[in-house]
Amino acid sequence: MSRPPLSLAALEARIVRCRRCPRLVAWREEVARTKRRAYRDEVYWGRPVPGFGDPRARIVLVGLAPGAHGSNRTGRMFTGDRSGDFLWPALHRAGLATAPRSLARDDGLELHRAFITAAARCAPPANRPTPAELARCAPFLDAELALLRWARVYLALGAVGWEAVLDHLRRAGRELPRPRPRFGHGAEWFLPGGPALIGTYHPSQQNTQTGRLTPAMLDAVLRRAFTGRARPPAQRPAGGSGREARADPSPVRAPTWSCPTGRRRGVKPGKRIRTGWLRSWRGLPPSGITGRARDQE
């Protein structure tokens, strides 16, 4: 990529035109031509799939690559296959998606405070992009993550997404520890002065049908990312206010104001409250801003 684009829309226009990987271009177009019998009346997207979501996202989900008859058909990340059928209800339960299903690019679905992207933008044969193809596609991920300036948590959907985020951070000049943080379900890594990285098993059929990844497991990871609790215990201030809070180096800021005890006594969910006590609990300096109390299961 020559110069980094100035907006996500400009970046999307570049992504969908890309033909840098001959093997993937041939595969995505072949799949779009031959189609699966169940979708024979549909017009496949058959192009690279751009990221989707809120430009002011606090959580960025990074997957592997589009599915041949999923995103490569519909043109939206995690849409039209079993992975999406598992992921979108979880995003909806977490309050990040406006609907529990993603059907097509024009179905009106929105993500709030979240963005979904992937390490590779073209559907690979056998869901396996080669290291060279991942490297060729990496500038798109770099540009996208650079434009998502509000991101506080990168949520890697699988080991490839995890490594793609680490590689992005390295290319962005961040120092990575040696050995590199290892991927695992629920694994967390905290970049000093930058976003946190959390891992979850990929919501592929292989994982969800075998019970390796359950809805409850994914909910727990999303809740951890969403509530802003993803920070190392050592960095959480004991008293949680004043100078101590201001000195807190935690890279994760709470994306919403919510009750840490599940339900603040005497305050109904939805009632406007001052957030000073919440900010001090989270180790942030007081702002005097008001927010809405949220019920939190």
Ligand code: SF4
């Ligand atoms: S995988 Fe990425 S770099 Fe390769 S053709 Fe698709 S969009 Fe271009």
